Amino acid sequence: MTNLSGLTALITGAAGGIGTAMAEAFAAAGARLALIDIKDAADLAARLGPTHRAFVLDLGDPEAIRRTVGTIGAEMGIDILVNNAGYGVVFPAADPDADAIATWDLTHRINLRAPWLMAAAALPFLKKSGRGRIVNVASQAGVIAIAEHAAYGSSKAGLILLTKVLALEWAAHGITVNAISPTIVDTPMAEVGWAGEKGERARREIPVGRFAKPSEIAAAALYLASEEAAIVTGVNLLADGGFTAR
Secondary structure: OOOOOOOEEEEEOOOOHHHHHHHHHHHHOOOEEEEEEOOOOHHHHHHHOOOOEEEEOOOOOHHHHHHHHHHHHHHHOOOEEEEOOOOOOOEOOOOOOHHHHHHHHHHHHHHHHHHHHHHHHHHHHHHHHOOOEEEEEOOHHHOOOOOOEHHHHHHHHHHHHHHHHHHHHHHHHOOEEEEEEEOOEOOHHHHHHOOHHHHHHHHHHOOOOOOEOHHHHHHHHHHHHOHHHOOOOOOEEEEOOOHHHO
């Protein structure tokens, strides 16, 4: 069993379905949590125990990222960073109107720029840890082309490459950097976006015949954050039920 006692894990997007599952898994492994979301995750932090803290942060604001991560590092330390937050509005590529351009820009700010800025801000504390871990949540859409996913897919493809670059640059500091690329995950958001026949068709396209569970993505992140995965870095772990194996 993974033991993260005495370590601090910073998790973004903590109030969402995957983020909550990650928070529960990391807390059960003994980690002290810094839970970041654009909405207040204080209730989740309190439910998991008195050592955990919640921070409201807009990941589109570079100065707020620097300030908040600095505060967390100074007060709690940072041993593990999980860049889980994401933005996922999709649209056809053929009509770059003002709304589509704004969505493209926001998608890349949250899905690609923010993980870079979070990692850079956390770097001094990860170095101090001596066993720093970064886990980036990417997507199967960053590995293969999916219709209407030009913005989302390119942001996640960029995140996968960013993962590899950081893994190379920071390995000498004892820091590992890895990504997880899930298929669609059964969350409240997915219940809305993938309802009805659209969802049934998507499930049929996944060889295992179902969406991923949030707990399965959390388990993958927990492994990559563990001491047992110290040799694993620069990897994109596909948790997609075989979708990209074709």
